[in-house]
């Protein structure tokens with residue numbers, strides 16, 4: 001029986017009418033942003049206090065706005081752990097149902113993506129299971145699911161695809177509920193509800209994050225994937241910038257903005273990964289790009305953002321409106337300061353690119369020493385290649401005892417014709433030939449970024465639960481001193497020889513002249529190589545053995561890399577979740593200011609992301625002892 005004080009339909013209608021009225025009454029200011037552009041339709045539907053007047057006071061309290069972020073409000077109610085399912089103060093079903101009504105029916109109770117593989121689940125369906133299993137390593141299905149993530153290892157491996165339906169499938173580290181967002185009011189309601197009820201909040205966009213930042217046991221998820229608007233401005237003006245810009249909804253993915261760029265003739269600074277969320281965690285954490293050696297990081301391009309703050313208020317953040325938050329949001333990490341609903345970023349003129357792939361290996365004729373001499377010649381060329389504005393993604397791995405293979409996958413020579421590319425490569429290719437190493441570059445020129453990117457970067461596989469990664473941003477200083485360069489080379493060779501693959505980017509990411517400084521990792525400004533490696537184990541390895549493998553990887557394998565450049569850092573978004581002293585590694589000298597801003601804008605620690613700013617104040621007590629999100633989140 002519906003309580004007399006409440007009918008959901010009325011509330012939903014009121015919520016929608018609030019924005020409708022504004023439009024009807026011609027209050028144009030309400031659909032216009034301080035950034036100087038119209039808000040997206042999804043952004044004009046905002047939460048108003050009026051909604052609370054229809055709720056009884058107990059329930060209204062759960063959806064009320066917080067005090068403004070600049071207040072130093074101490075948190076008194078919810079110390080200890082975040083409220084967890086099964087706790088006395090976990091919201092009752094009726095409350096979830098009121099919440100869902102306020103949201104207009106957008107609340108989704110989480111069903112793990114692979115639930116259809118398990119006979120204990122009502123979703124059990126072999127046909128569906130086969131389909132999910134066959135697509136499990138394809139990023140699209142995880143991006144399109146409200147709660148799934150692409151690194152199930154850090155969720156807690158609680159419901160993997162299986163051919164044995166009698167195994168167990170649990171919610172594990174997945175959020176309990178997710179809001180399928182299509183407007184700002186829904187985000188405001190979710191933020192207010194999670195804060196007032198003391199429950200964990202996570203923001204999930206695509207679920208690409210390497211360190212489980214977009215999932216959490218017992219959490220309410222905010223799923224931004226469907227915020228897909230894109231608007232191009234040929235003459236955008238703000239804070240000294242005048243030129244082309246694009247406003248992107250938080251759910252826009254790399255391939256979508258590249259397609260738009262091809263259609264309209266601009267080049268966007270986005271990642272190489274096809275389905276990465278360019279206006280979500282990617283840009284908020286810095287974001288390296290095939291265009292970075294010329295234009296810097298994705299975060300450097302950002303001119304304005306629309307954001308729901310931890311207190312539930314919806315604000316436009318620009319250099320002028322809020323310089324501190326503007327600085328922090330551009331590089332300080334996703335899921336930390338607020339929920340971004342859109343960003344406005346500079347874009348650049350159309351540019352041609354030569355894409356080249358080639359490989360070489362040890363063989364009967366090519367000894368190990370010859371192979372490594374060919375590698376060393378390449379390493380020597382890193383400054384010249386990055387300074388020429390190019391970006392190279394290459395893999396080096398051990399393929400057996402004393403056998404190695406190198407794969408350029410691809411070399412992305414922005415603003416180079418094939419002949420200009422060949423000129424740039426001449427010193428290295430000359431050495432390879434002199435060493436007798438056979439290789440055959442396949443080089444093609446494309447007259448626009450999209451086509452070059454689509455040809456050069458294959459869709460990467462995701463969702464392995466038997467491996468983890470770690471990385472380092474090797475600084476230019478390592479190339480400017482022969483002793484250090486030798487040490488760098490030796491460290492890489494030792495890693496690869498020990499069976500750990502190298503997946504690396506030769507690039508740079510300096511802040512271009514005239515751009516506003518931001519909070520992106522200062523180590524990025526110095527780097528000539530973002531190097532990633534990984535460790536893996538067999539299926540069925542015990543948790544204790546996985547843990548010791550992880551520790552060896554973190555301390556010994558990556559330790560060798562750190563020794564060559566102790567003051568450098570690592571890229572937070574493609575890193576080791578257990579990176580020692582992550583504050584220095586991922587944020588460098590920006591950390592103290594980022595931490596102060598975190599206290600100011602999120603005084604109640606509503607937002608938590610593992611290795612995020614302020615995350616050292618919290619810990620997840622995971623059920624398997626691994627650094628995953630399957631457990632309660634508690635203050636330390």
Ligand SMILES: Cc1cc2nc3c(=O)[nH]c(=O)nc-3n(C[C@H](O)[C@H](O)[C@H](O)COP(=O)(O)OP(=O)(O)OC[C@H]3O[C@@H](n4cnc5c(N)ncnc54)[C@H](O)[C@@H]3O)c2cc1C
Pocket residue numbers: 150202203204205206207208209210213214224250270271272273274275276277278279280281282283284285286287288289333334335336338339340341460461462573574609
């Ligand atoms: C296959 C693959 C390819 C990749 N390629 C690149 C690359 O070329 N360059 C590069 O720099 N990185 C790359 N990455 C790393 C990528 O940048 C990170 O995984 C990043 O976190 C992805 O952001 P997302 O929004 O897509 O993912 P999610 O996992 O959904 O979100 C990541 C983090 O950002 C937060 N977040 C997301 N949206 C919002 C929002 N609207 N407001 C506030 N917080 C938000 C989440 O809470 C979470 O903390 C790649 C990763 C993979 C798996």
Ligand SMILES: *[C@@H]1O[C@H](CO)[C@@H](O)[C@H](O)[C@H]1NC(C)=O
Pocket residue numbers: 067068313314315
């Ligand atoms: C908080 O900020 C909002 C706008 O961001 C404003 O409308 C409101 O009046 C402020 N509230 C207080 C208590 O200052």
Ligand SMILES: *[C@@H]1O[C@H](CO)[C@@H](O)[C@H](O)[C@H]1NC(C)=O
Pocket residue numbers: 108146180181182226
């Ligand atoms: C999420 O909402 C959109 C509308 O914004 C709808 O098209 C889509 O089907 C919903 N997705 C799920 C999983 O409910």
Ligand SMILES: *[C@@H]1O[C@H](CO)[C@@H](O)[C@H](O)[C@H]1NC(C)=O
Pocket residue numbers: 363365438
């Ligand atoms: C190896 O060297 C021999 C003799 O120099 C040559 O005939 C042969 O083609 C080479 N093989 C490869 C794979 O390069």
Ligand SMILES: *[C@@H]1O[C@H](CO)[C@@H](O)[C@H](O)[C@H]1NC(C)=O
Pocket residue numbers: 294351389415
């Ligand atoms: C491309 O190179 C030309 C010179 O060859 C230069 O004038 C132009 O600015 C470059 N464009 C970009 C985007 O770097």
Ligand SMILES: *[C@@H]1O[C@H](CO)[C@@H](O)[C@H](O)[C@H]1NC(C)=O
Pocket residue numbers: 358359360407439440
């Ligand atoms: C390596 O290059 C050769 C041509 O030299 C090519 O035939 C082969 O497919 C390449 N291998 C890989 C793994 O790309």
Ligand SMILES: *[C@@H]1O[C@H](CO)[C@@H](O)[C@H](O)[C@H]1NC(C)=O
Pocket residue numbers: 355357442443444455456
């Ligand atoms: C060369 O690379 C292009 C992609 O850039 C690819 O379409 C083509 O098949 C490749 N050719 C060979 C011979 O490998």
Ligand SMILES: *[C@@H]1O[C@H](CO)[C@@H](O)[C@H](O)[C@H]1NC(C)=O
Pocket residue numbers: 481482483484
């Ligand atoms: C080069 O690096 C080594 C090792 O870090 C250091 O001892 C040496 O002083 C450096 N040389 C110069 C010229 O800086």
Ligand SMILES: *[C@@H]1O[C@H](CO)[C@@H](O)[C@H](O)[C@H]1NC(C)=O
Pocket residue numbers: 482483486
């Ligand atoms: C670097 O290594 C090379 C090759 O091993 C060696 O010849 C050279 O002397 C080394 N340079 C320094 C400064 O250690």
Ligand SMILES: *[C@@H]1O[C@H](CO)[C@@H](O)[C@H](O)[C@H]1NC(C)=O
Pocket residue numbers: 161162163466537538539
């Ligand atoms: C681990 O098991 C899964 C299915 O259970 C399988 O798809 C995968 O290939 C296995 N991986 C390894 C490294 O054996």
